Each structure stands twice: as structure tokens, then as C-alpha cells.
Amino acid sequence: MITAKARAVYGPDKPFQAAEIKRRDLDSHDVLIEIKYAGICHSDIHTARGEWGPVNYPLVPGHEIAGIVTDVGAEVTKYKVGDRVGVGCMVDSCGECENCRKGEEQYCLNGMVPTYAGVDKYGEPTQGGYSTHIVVKEDFVVKIPDNIELDVAAPLLCAGITTYSPLKRWGTGPGKKVAIVGMGGLGHMAVQIAHAMGAEVTVLSQTLKKKEDGLKLGADHYYATSDPETFEKLAGTFDLILNTVSAKIDLNAYLSLLTLDGTLVNVGAPAEPLSLNVMSLIGQRRSFAGSLIGGIRETQEMLEFCAKHNVVPKIEVISADQIDEAYERVLASNVKYRFVIDTSTM
Template identity: 85%
Template sequence: MIIAKARAVDGPDQQFRSAEIKRRDLDTSDVLIEIKYAGICHSDIHTAHGDWGPVNYPLVPGHEIAGIVTDVGTGVSKYKVGDRVGVGCMVDSCGECDNCRKGEEQYCLKGNIQTYAGVDKYGEPTQGGYSTHIVVTEDFVVRIPDNITLDAAAPLLCAGITTYSPLHHWGAGPGKKVAVVGMGGLGHMAVKIAHAMGAEVTVLSQSLSKKEDGLQFGAAHYYATSEPETFEKLAGSFDLMINTVSASIDINAYLSLLTLDGTIVNVGAPAEPLSVQVFSLIGHRRSFAGSMIGGIRETQEMLDFCAEHNIAPNIEVISADQIDEAYKRVLASDVKYRFVIDTSTI
């Protein structure tokens, strides 16, 4: 076994503490990664707080992982020691179902194995990136392009692919009007990526406090949803809307902003249900959809796209001692725009 230092939490109301966790010895197809940086995702907070159901504590969150390969199994062909690599929200899947064969492992019919709060094929609980090392099968490791720094690369492994995938799937590009709901960790990436794809981007945020940032990231327009006239002015405007908010919103109001055949895609994951009126959909053949991350192939495609277009998240690098404070600040929307843990401080 490989012993890694980590930061773990023991319950929904507990603070993070120093810990040691066991990483398995390398199997034939495994890669050992020395983690350099780990992003903090809202999903980490939901899971650590038990918002999405029972959690097998102690828990080490983190599924935005960037690091360096330090060892490989005897059968590994894709990576070598010294490679710059990343790991996202999943570390394995069945590899045999229709979805896996299509390269959509995130929708594995048998359930993919999550990077943390899951159970691996050896029957052991998975622990995530708030740690110094991780062992992952090579098929779930991606290569980080040379012109993306490791600290900036980390959030791309969740925030980047979570927004790239629906924008790619629903055809964001020239001639398309795309709205991004929320200007947080996910939202600011959606703006940058949609703009790079060639779409006309509008940000819909509670206030105008981040307007200057939004326009700098590539948005053509920026509106405050707290102003009632916003919904009147923008009715029927957008071909595609990416909702990045991890809290309950009035979906019906946002559906009214879609064009004929327009789609709103939820990538934020609030703990509470969202209520949709059927008439909000059938009036203009509108769609309300959801999207998870992306498959491994698409995640690599996203990284290469970001490298080509010089896209990187705006980050604030913190020490491991600041995780609890960072969680509070995320919940208070007090971060521009993603916290990244320097794992050398663990």
C-alpha cells in the first residue's frame, strides 16, 4: 500500500483534519500520480455536508486533480513518469455497456466509480484529491497540455468539462445566442468557452457586481435577474441556456427566455427539486435538460480546446489549512472564481 497525506472530514458539521489514507499498490494498468493541485468544487461541499444523501465518513473530497506521474504499472502504454496529467470526477466504469463503448463513461449504465465517496472495483471506498497521491487506471487519466499551468488545469477537470460538454452537445457556436445563468466557478468557465466557440454570450446573474468580469471573459451582454424588467426584455431571446446555479431558481421564468426549440441545461445540482410547469415547455417546444461532466475522450478534447484558445479559470490558490474557510466563502459566493489547494501544504 502507498500511504498518502490528506485532509479529511468526519461528518457534515465537522472541520477538515490532517489524515493519512491508503492508496492501492499499482495494478498492471494503474498510474501513480503525485497531486500538485486540487480544485474545490461545489459538489465537494454538498457531499461533505451530506446534502445529497448518506456519506461514508471519513471523506477526502476533490475531483479536480492535476499532478505528475511518478510510477506506472507494467502494462501502461499511455503515460510515463514525468507526464503532466489530470483526473476528474470519475476513476473507472464498467467499460462494457453501450454508453461506455460510446465514450460516455459518465453515463455508465452500471454506474461509474466516482473519484471520492464511491466504491472501487476492489470493494474499497474511493478518496479524492485533497491528498498528496492517487492511483488511477490509465484509461481515466488525461494529459494536461504544456501551455496550461497545473494550478489552472485543476478546475478544468470538473468546471471546464461540466460546461464544455453541454455547449458542445447542444451546438454552441456562430449564430447561436447562449445565456449563462450564474457567474461563479462554473459560470465563468461557460462564458469563456461559449465565447471561444463563437456564440453570442449573455450572462444572467443576480446582480451586476461581476459585470466587468463577465464582459472581459467574453460576454456580449450582462443582466441582473433581480430586476423584473430583465425577464420582460429578454423573453424569447436564447437558443441555449446553461444554468450553473446550485440552488433553487424559478425555472419557468428562465424557460420564458428561450426561443422556439430552445433548451435550458442544468449543470448546477441543487439539493432540492425544481418545479417545472408543462406549459412552460409546450408553448414554444422548449426543452429542460441536464448534463453531467463528459467522457474521458471529451475531457481530453476540452483540455486541448482550452489550450488552443488560451482559456484558463480564474483561481485563488490556498493552503490546506484554508479549506474550511474556502467552503464558507464558496457558499457566500465570495470567490473569483475557483479555489485551488496547493497540495504541498497538506
């Protein structure tokens, strides 16, 4: 077994503590990665605090992982020692169901194995990237392009693919009007990606305090949703609205902003249920949809797209001792725009 240093949480209201965790010995198709950086995602907070259901503590979160390959299994063909690689939100799937065969492993019909808070095929709980090392099957590792630094690469493994996948799926491109709800960790990535895809991009945020940033990142327009006139002025405007916030919103109000056949896609996952009036859909043949992440093939595609278009997250690098503080700042929307843990501080 391989010993890794980590930061673990031992209960929904407990602080993070230094810990040592065991990583399995390499199987024939496994890759050992020395983690250099790990992003903090809002999903980490929901899970660590038990807001999405029961958690098997102690828990090591983290599914935005960037590092270096330091060892490979006997039959590994995709990677070699020294490669710059990343791991996202999943580390395995059945590989045999219809969805897996399509390259949509995130929707595995038998249940994909999440990077943390899951159970692997060996019956062991999975632990995530707030650690110094991780062992992952080579099929669930992606290569980080040379022109993307490892610290900014980490958030692409969740925030990047979570926004890239639905923007691509719903046809973002020239001639399309796309609105991004929220200018946080996900939203600021969605703005850059939608702009790089050629769409006319509008940010819908509670206030205008991040307007300057939004316009610099590629937004064409920026509106405050706290102003009722916003919803009157923009009624029937957008082909696609991507909701990136993890808080409850008035779905009917946002659906009214869609044009005929427009779609509102949720990638933010609030802990409480959302409700809507079905007439908000029927009137203009609108759709309300959801999207998870992307498959491994699409995640690699996203990385290449970001490398080509110079799309990278805006980050604040922190030490392992600052995780609790970072969580509180995420909840207070006091970060521009993604925290990344320097795992050398473990």
C-alpha cells in the same frame, strides 16, 4: 500500500483534519500521480455535508486533480513517469456497456466509479484529490497540455468539462445566442468557452457586481436577474440557456427566455427539487435538460480546446488549512472564481 497525506472530513458538520490515507499498490494498468493541485467544487461541499445523501466518513473530497506521474504499472502504455496529467470526477467504469463503448463513461449503465465517495472494483471506498497522491487506472487519466499550468488546469477537470460538454452537445457556435446563469466557478468557465466557440454570450446573474469580469471574459451582454425587467426584455431570446447555479431558481421564468425550440440545460445540482409548469415547455416547443460531465475522450478534447483558445479559470490558490474557510466563502459567493489547494501544504 502507498501512504498519502490528506485532508479529511469526519462528519457533515465537522471541520477538515489532517489525515493519512492508503492508496492501493499499482495494478498492471494503474498510474501513480503526485497531486500538485486540487480544485474545490461546490459538489465537494454538498457531499462533505451530506446534502446529497448518506456519506461514508471519513471523506477526502476533490475531483479536480492535476499532478505528475511518478510510477506506472507494468502494462501501462498511455503515460510515463514525468507526464503532466489530470483526473476528474470518475476513476473507473464497466467499460463494456453501450454508453462506455460510446465514450460516455460518465453515464455507465452499471455505474461509473466517482473519484471520491464511491466504491472501487476492489471493494474499497474511493478518496479524492485533497491529498498528496492518487492511484488511477490509466484509461481515466488525461494529459494536460504543456501551455496550461497545473494550478489552473485542476478546475478544468470538473468546471471545464461540465460546461464544455453541454455547450458542445447543444450546438453552441456562430449565430447562436447563449445565456449563462451564474458567474461562479462553473459560470465563468462557461462564458469563456461559449465565447471561444463563437456564440453571442449573455450572463444572467443576480446582480451586476461581476459585470466587468463577465465582459472581460467574453460576455457580450450582462443582466441582473433581480431586476424583473430583465425577464420582460429578454423574453424569447436564447437558443440555449446553461444554468450553472446550485440553488433553486424559477424555472418557468428562465424557460420564458428561450426562443422556439430553445433548451435550458441544468448543470448546477441544487439539493432541493425544482418544479416547473409544463406549459412553459409546450408553448414554444422548448426543452429542459440536464448534463453531468463528459467522457474521458471528451475531457481530453476540452483540454486541447482550452489550450488552443487560452481558456483557463480564474483561481485563488490556498493552503490545506484554509479549506473550511474556502467552503464558507464559496457558499457566500466570495471567490473569483475557483479555489485551488496547493497540496504541498498537506
